[in-house]
Amino acid sequence: MQTDIILTGQVLSFDRWPFGDSPADSATLSGAVLLRQGRIADVGTVAALTQKAPDAIVHNHGDALITAGFVDAHVHYPQTAMIASWGKRLIDWLNSYTFPEELRFADPIYAARIAGRYLDLTLANGTTTVVSYCTIHPASVDAFFTAARSRGLRAVAGKTCMDRNAPADLLDTARSAYDDSKALLEKWHGVDRLSYAITPRFSPTSTPAQLEALGTLWAEHPDCLMQTHLSEQTDEIAWVKSLYPTARDYLETYEMHGLLGARGLYGHAIHLEPRERDRLAEVGGALIHCPTSNTFIGSGLFDMAARITEGQRVGLATDTGGGSSFSMLRTMAAAYEIGQLSGTALHPAQLLWLATAGSAQALQMGDRIGNITVGMEADLVVLDLASTPAIAQRSARAGEIWEALFPTIMMGDDRAIRQVWVGGKQAI
Template sequence: MNGKTLLLGQTLGFAGDPFSDGTGAARHDAHGGVLIENGRIAALGDGAGLRAAHPDAQVIDHGRALISAGFVDAHAHYPQTAIIASWGKRLIDWLNTYTFPEEARFSDPAHAADIAGRYLDLILANGTTTVASYCTIHPASVDALFAAAQERGMRLAAGKTCMDRNAPDTLRDSAQSAYDDSKALLEKWHGKGRLSYVITPRFSPTSTPGQLSALGALWAERPDCLMQTHLSEQVDEIAWVKSLYPQARDYLDTYEAHGLLGAGGLYGHAIHLEPRERARLAEVGAALVHCPTSNTFIGSGLFDMAGLVAEGQRIGLATDTGGGSSFSMLRTMAAAYEIAQLRGHALHPAQLWWLATAGSARALRMQDRIGNLAPGMEADLAVIDLASTPAIAQRAARAGDLWEALFPTIMMGDDRAIAATYVAGRPIPRTNA
């Protein structure tokens, strides 16, 4: 948008981490305003005061809807868009039955472009404005997603998935081609506009030690990039890793020994961690990404949110589509709540909302740009209707405070709760994706 735009409604941001600072870290204004200029938040505060101070601003009044930072999805597989909610497999069966046949189709640039656009439109309709996604081994799959994100003005992180064993012939590269392709794609896209390249070994079972070392070398050359992979998702997967890497101390050591452990590392799932792994992850400041709908859908296990937070781990939240069963970060928050309950810990709505916004932005090392409402931040926003369905509306009507009003939307909300999505201050029209 050109000039100034003033959004009016309830506003919710964070001055700190509600896990460590309590719910007082949240900043709620029941009659707030967000002033946007040049794609960024120029001011935040009382709506009437901002309106009086900026009479030249275009005003968009969202009424009683809640204006928040857009959701940040810290781990997803956009190539799995078309196979989301496929029936009933464990991780390794899932990969062989659904994932690998679908990913093979991404050798076709036209197919990659079609799915990339569809995926981004789906997540935008669900209020997600930034995602860290795996692509496939095909450079065209990376080009397609970055081009689609650039067209939409989105901040996005992604990378070519590298695999040189335990995958079909059509989906294997080599240590050298993984390095060469990743480096070329990195140089083409990283830092271009709002795009970030992520070095992406799928996980240790599908990479030889030589490939992991090659990608570790690339990361050492370009430490400004993130690195994403999977860690300790299922117990049978861990046993497989031990058989493939008998010399490793544990699963994490298969990455650490090859230069793939560091502060910019994103380790998806991280459910069944050994004490040494937990200590090393905390020591280096790596990010663990909780994927609750995937963990329940594929039967992986229960993430130890309370224990990991107590250790000072950096934690993000993610849909993990298509192993995850929803494109919605609302549904993802609900599943995170349910998993924590099964572990005897009730996550507060402030903590859930922080995980889906500022927490995931922090995991991606982007907390200075996205994930919160604050002056200077990029104006990626989600506007939430707190009465989007009759069931939600009747519960929210009895709420005594913001959290009672918001929690029904967390537990029962879907894309109908997203009244509007803004990317760099620009409203995103609804599509039929």
């Protein structure tokens, strides 16, 4: 039987969606959180929780902020070693950097090494849930799930499927994409804290036959997530139109093959047409905002305010390695900067919500992760709000919690991560 754990500090819990009136009032602060058997057992004052669990081990974090662990809704763990590669846009990026690196994942030993490295880097940055593309190699999926399971993580991943417009050694077929994905799904989906995502990379690298096969698989396993890319760059959209001349728009290349739904994760979704926006809002598919990637490879500016106003479900992601950081703090900062360029200054409450509860809801997991409330899985991060001299001197002037947190969002890195708890166990 696990020992009860009490963490003391400024425990932040979201009470409501922060994009309505008064985002500053969307969360409350408590003095302590009680962890029991891998879950949040209670939230309250230090006195009340120590009385309730007198034998608990207490971790006193002073005025540090304790929040739900970060949820990264779109990553490519195979791109870990090539992060921050110079000078390419999307299609050239794939050909110059991504595909040559993904060829190496035919080696299960290499795949296991990179999977472990990736998860250790993200844990060090406070991320406790990730949704990752793997490569076309089934062993790359096995490597990722094995590494995630050994760390007790809640994780989602899938075999990337491509049957055209990629190197020959990275191509599968419509049949093998279905068969391999089904076998991996049956092996891993629902094991411990793991979930499978059906994963066509994007329409340019899948024939209609492959998209149809994966749509069939999703219909057979509707409890799975499906992840892909959508409208990341304008030249990509033109390419899609040339490959699917009968489709009204990019989204319809997925929709006509059964790949549009509420459990769909559509990465980037920057340059959407009105019909696409309407259909995504109607079905409840999730748009995954990848701000450091969008600026690093020159994709464009995601209009968060407009998408929220439309009623879109939105998550936040690093998009490693098109994204230039493993840190969700840096990702929140980039989302703020893009918001400013789009005419909307996102409130710190909105940024933190996107990186926790918002991404969890995008994954249809908002009842399990992303917030510190009773019954939730105990994935937590303890943030030092004075982790560097520059941050400390600014946060010292803060009059309330959001003003104290914002310098860490804008200037923080892994030095701000004091502790990370995964499933009620200390990981960092």
